Amino acid sequence: MTDQEILARWKEEPAPLLPVLHALHARDGYLSEDAIRAVSRGLGIPLADLYGTITFYHHFARVPGGLDCPRVCTGPVCVQEGARDILADLAAEDATGMPCSGRCDDPVPVIRSHLTLAGRSAADLVARPAPLPPPAPEGAAECVFRTIREPGHATLDGYRRDGGYEGLARAVREMTPAQVVEAIDRSGLAGRGGAGFPTGRKWRAVAEARGTPKSIVCNADEGEPGCFKDRALMDYDPHAVIEGMIVSGYATGAHRGFIYLRYEYPETEHILAEAIREAEEAGILGPSVMGGSFAFDLHIRRGAGAYICGEETSLLNSMEGKHPFPRNRPPFPVTHGFENLPTVVNNVETLASVPHILALGAEWYAGLGMNGHAGTKVISLSGDILRPGNYEVPMGFPLERLLYDRAGGPFEGRAIQAVTMAGLSGGFLAGDDLFVTLDEPAIRARKSFLGAGGIMVFDDSRDMVGVAHAAMEFFAHESCGKCFPCRIGTQRLTERLAGEAGPDALVAWVDEVADIGYTMKETSACGLGTAAPLITESLMRYFPEAVSRHVAAHGALPMAGRGSGGPHGTEP
Amino acid sequence: MSTNGTGPTIVLDGEKVTFTPGETVYEAATRHGKDIPTLCYDPRLEPFGGCRLCVVEVEGARAPVASCTAQCQAGMEVRTRSARVEVHRRTLMEMLVSENREVDVDELTSLASQEMTELVDRYEARTGRFRGRQSGASRPDDPNPFIMRDYDNCISCYRCVRVCAEQEGDYAISVKGRGFDTQITVEFDGHLKESACTFCGQCVQTCPTGALGDLKALAYRDVAGETKKTRTVCPYCGVGCAVDLLTRGNTLIGVQPAMDGPANKGALCVKGQFAFDFVQHPDRLARPLVRGEDGELHEAGWDEALDRAAEGFLRVRERYGRHAVYGVASGRAPHEAAYTMQKFIRGGFGTNHIDNCSRA
Numbered sequence: 001m002t003d004q005e006i007l008a009r010w011k012e013e014p015a016p017l018l019p020v021l022h023a024l025h026a027r028d029g030y031l032s033e034d035a036i037r038a039v040s041r042g043l044g045i046p047l048a049d050l051y052g053t054i055t056f057y058h059h060f061a062r063v064p065g066g067l068d069c070p071r072v073c074t075g076p077v078c079v080q081e082g083a084r085d086i087l088a089d090l091a092a093e094d095a096t097g098m099p100c101s102g103r104c105d106d107p108v109p110v111i112r113s114h115l116t117l118a119g120r121s122a123a124d125l126v127a128r129p130a131p132l133p134p135p136a137p138e139g140a141a142e143c144v145f146r147t148i149r150e151p152g153h154a155t156l157d158g159y160r161r162d163g164g165y166e167g168l169a170r171a172v173r174e175m176t177p178a179q180v181v182e183a184i185d186r187s188g189l190a191g192r193g194g195a196g197f198p199t200g201r202k203w204r205a206v207a208e209a210r211g212t213p214k215s216i217v218c219n220a221d222e223g224e225p226g227c228f229k230d231r232a233l234m235d236y237d238p239h240a241v242i243e244g245m246i247v248s249g250y251a252t253g254a255h256r257g258f259i260y261l262r263y264e265y266p267e268t269e270h271i272l273a274e275a276i277r278e279a280e281e282a283g284i285l286g287p288s289v290m291g292g293s294f295a296f297d298l299h300i301r302r303g304a305g306a307y308i309c310g311e312e313t314s315l316l317n318s319m320e321g322k323h324p325f326p327r328n329r330p331p332f333p334v335t336h337g338f339e340n341l342p343t344v345v346n347n348v349e350t351l352a353s354v355p356h357i358l359a360l361g362a363e364w365y366a367g368l369g370m371n372g373h374a375g376t377k378v379i380s381l382s383g384d385i386l387r388p389g390n391y392e393v394p395m396g397f398p399l400e401r402l403l404y405d406r407a408g409g410p411f412e413g414r415a416i417q418a419v420t421m422a423g424l425s426g427g428f429l430a431g432d433d434l435f436v437t438l439d440e441p442a443i444r445a446r447k448s449f450l451g452a453g454g455i456m457v458f459d460d461s462r463d464m465v466g467v468a469h470a471a472m473e474f475f476a477h478e479s480c481g482k483c484f485p486c487r488i489g490t491q492r493l494t495e496r497l498a499g500e501a502g503p504d505a506l507v508a509w510v511d512e513v514a515d516i517g518y519t520m521k522e523t524s525a526c527g528l529g530t531a532a533p534l535i536t537e538s539l540m541r542y543f544p545e546a547v548s549r550h551v552a553a554h555g556a557l558p559m560a561g562r563g564s565g566g567p568h569g570t571e572p
Numbered sequence: 573m574s575t576n577g578t579g580p581t582i583v584l585d586g587e588k589v590t591f592t593p594g595e596t597v598y599e600a601a602t603r604h605g606k607d608i609p610t611l612c613y614d615p616r617l618e619p620f621g622g623c624r625l626c627v628v629e630v631e632g633a634r635a636p637v638a639s640c641t642a643q644c645q646a647g648m649e650v651r652t653r654s655a656r657v658e659v660h661r662r663t664l665m666e667m668l669v670s671e672n673r674e675v676d677v678d679e680l681t682s683l684a685s686q687e688m689t690e691l692v693d694r695y696e697a698r699t700g701r702f703r704g705r706q707s708g709a710s711r712p713d714d715p716n717p718f719i720m721r722d723y724d725n726c727i728s729c730y731r732c733v734r735v736c737a738e739q740e741g742d743y744a745i746s747v748k749g750r751g752f753d754t755q756i757t758v759e760f761d762g763h764l765k766e767s768a769c770t771f772c773g774q775c776v777q778t779c780p781t782g783a784l785g786d787l788k789a790l791a792y793r794d795v796a797g798e799t800k801k802t803r804t805v806c807p808y809c810g811v812g813c814a815v816d817l818l819t820r821g822n823t824l825i826g827v828q829p830a831m832d833g834p835a836n837k838g839a840l841c842v843k844g845q846f847a848f849d850f851v852q853h854p855d856r857l858a859r860p861l862v863r864g865e866d867g868e869l870h871e872a873g874w875d876e877a878l879d880r881a882a883e884g885f886l887r888v889r890e891r892y893g894r895h896a897v898y899g900v901a902s903g904r905a906p907h908e909a910a911y912t913m914q915k916f917i918r919g920g921f922g923t924n925h926i927d928n929c930s931r932a
Contacts, residue, residue: 033760036759046737046743046744046768047759047767047768048744048745048746048757048758048759048767048768049737049743049746050759051746051748051757051758051759051760052747052748052757053746055748055749056749056750306750308750323746323747328619328620328621328638328641330643476751476752477751478750478751479750479751479752480750480751481728481747481749481750481751481752481753481754482620482621482622483621483622483623483624484622484623484625484664484667484668484727484728485624485660485664485667487751487752487754488667488668488671488702488707488752489667490751490752491704491705491707491751491752492667492670492702495704495705496704500704501703501704501705502703502704512701512702515663515701516663516667516702518659518660518663519659519660519663519664519667521635522627522635522636522656523627523636523638523660523664524624525621525622530635
């Protein structure tokens with residue numbers, strides 16, 4: 001297709017910039033200067049502005065052939081599973097590292113063009129589907145994983161066979177929008193992307209907000225290292241996500257939906273596109289949902305590699321073709337979201353829970369939790385653990401039981417030294433705090449948070465300062481650059497954990513790190529900057545001896561990964 | 573001050589004050605005489621919330637809030653200078669010192685160029701803490717004669733980018749990359765001359781660190797003497813932009829826009845901002861020239877020159893009438909000269925055939 005044909009294809013669609021850039025990127029294998037100039041003219045975006053925005057994203061190649069150069073995941077788990085060796089072995093193909101690409105249960109992912117390969121060495125790389133969630137024990141309380149393991153469940157026929165779209169049918173035929181909101185409210189469902197905002201309240205706010213068209217945005221930009229639950233849900237239960245979005249649209253009066261999918265899930269895009277096509281053909285999506293008067297259209301918008309775009313206001317700016325800095329809040333997306341109009345932004349897991357709640361009832365869902373907590377949470381478990389994978393557990397489930405009973409515990413002869421929380425941004429839990437229950441109040445009491453539910457396990461062979469350094473390097477790499485405390489703070493903490501800069505004396509070192517962390521936590525503009533110092537805070541809390549050894553050695557850090565050759569200090 | 577007790581109020585450092593609905597905490601506090609530090613704020617631009625120096629404590633809020641983006645809510649209790657926010661401000665200033673090549677820049681660099689230095693001193697932030705890699709890469713390769721791009725001193729407040737977009741509407745510069753590696757750039761990392769830049773100098777004058785500098789003014793940095801500012805109106809066109817002329821002794825060393833200029837509010841164009849060389853250019857006529865019998869111009873005395881001119885004008889009026897004369901005053905002439913010129917044409921000749929090249 002020519003530039004003009006590509007522009008004509010998308011120009012009248014909502015949120016056209018990312019699809020136009022992806023089409024040109026795929027056509028040419030990179031984004032050429034000519035192509036960028038054509039987009040600037042065609043979409044009326046100032047050239048310098050467009051150029052700056054493109055450079056914000058990690059995955060848009062700017063040199064010929066760049067799209068085909070392998071990108072090797074150098075996330076916290078993958079660097080321990082041979083990522084550095086793979087990167088070195090693929091050096092001849094100009095391989096580059098990329099932040100965690102959400103395959104920690106089947107490392108190491110390598111994205112080549114539009115294909116994800118996986119393997120523990122360069123010679124073993126094969127394209128294979130990402131793993132299904134491991135089987136659950138008999139009688140386990142599950143919601144989103146209740147039917148996901150049934151064969152053929154990702155197809156429309158399979159989904160319907162397993163009871164899919166019955167909730168939507170009930171909603172549009174038997175319930176008013178207000179009754180749907182009321183049911184979601186009663187279920188106690190809260191945001192499963194990490195913020196935990198009550199879903200019913202969010203929907204009600206959008207339903208009551210003035211301004212049309214309203215939008216439903218599914219946040220599928222699962223960029224948090226150690227999180228891969230949304231990938232599993234979309235790959236194996238795409239119709240549940242679609243159904244949840246249509247229900248959300250019905251409940252709030254929104255007639256358009258967008259799935260903002262992270263770049264690193266190319267296969268998932270095809271799965272979702274096929275599911276949308278099936279749903280459109282079956283009259284589930286489109287001008288007459290389930291034969292009724294409600295209309296709903298669904299679009300996929302693919303990101304291009306930016307962790308911050310998982311922050312909902314950055315995501316909205318990204319969709320609108322703007323520089324993806326987070327917005328100042330208030331106003332919130334419920335009133336000023338996509339194109340400044342009322343918008344629901346919900347995580348994949350949240351939306352995928354909705355059909356089950358409508359089918360089985362709010363009380364059923366609320367009753368799944370333990371100790372008074374409502375519902376379930378999918379935990380992406382990875383690292384030094386016998387059976388990594390996605391586990392759906394009741395809210396309030398003991399971490400110890402997840403680690404040992406469900407996932408088999410550490411490797412033979414090893415002990416669990418620490419785990420991360422919220423993927424990476426909750427920092428570490430260790431020692432007695434490993435006996436926590438998996439719910440926000442319990443984890444927050446230990447100065448961390450559950451967040452999106454990623455847990456990476458580090459056994460007693462790991463150098464925790466090295467792990468912390470790699471974590472902080474990720475946050476520095478992903479800091480958007482809008483606010484001073486995060487932009488400078490993540491960099492300074494990374495340098496100190498690498499032993500590249502900072503005082504030689506332990507007291508001064510700890511002071512600097514603590515002062516930077518305190519100001520980041522209290523003054524950063526969004527969650528990235530407020531959460532990143534939990535890494536250093538928890539490192540100093542649980543591993544003071546390792547910190548003092550590190551400061552004494554200053555720069556002579558041991559390697560982070562067991563048997564993973566190469567220093568850990570290079571760019572992700 | 574509008575503390576008349578009629579409108580909604582907030583409690584500002586213990587004192588009840590009124591606010592206008594929609595007013596930000598920063599605006600209300602500033603209006604009531606509070607000196608809240610900030611580096612990303614320019615009153616002409618949309619609040620950005622980047623530097624976080626303006627954080628204040630709000631009763632009931634878990635963490636300090638950025639006063640530039642937070643709107644006043646009735647009953648809000650705000651502390652603008654608590655120990656807690658002052659600690660954060662000091663840490664932030666120490667962090668800024670650590671990322672730049674230098675803190676002290678020549679005052680001729682730009683209008684706002686001392687903002688960071690002043691805050692560094694206010695918070696005694698020259699402690700040498702938080703050392704590490706420096707951010708920003710200067711562009712000494714950019715050959716333009718007006719704007720110094722010394723990004724080694726950039727703190728990524730993006731006032732330049734925002735003023736270019738929001739005030740000037742040029743969108744010539746933007747932010748490349750992200751995090752600590754952000755860099756102010758034009759498309760494809762080129763030079764300003766090949767971009768949409770009009771060299772209006774807005775970016776320079778709002779830069780709080782001297783990362784962008786006025787090369788024309790800096791060329792006079794070695795001229796001795798106190799810098800004197802004289803408020804005047806730019807003569808180049810009919811808009812009437814207020815400017816401050818910077819002089820040292822008898823030398824014009826630079827032009828700065830007046831932020832309180834009613835017509836321009838700190839805006840200027842390339843001519844008003846940078847085109848003042850002619851004032852002290854060696855080619856400028858300092859004595860009258862009169863054409864001799866040989867057809868060449870020769871230096872002459874004022875009496876001789878004025879006599880010759882008067883003779884010529886009178887001859888034309890005599891022969892062709894008073895409307896045969898048309899006066900065009902130069903935009904580079906002082907206002908007093910322009911005024912005199914139109915008096916001369918209107919009063920002297922009795923014609924309205926008078927114009928000025930600045931009329932555009």
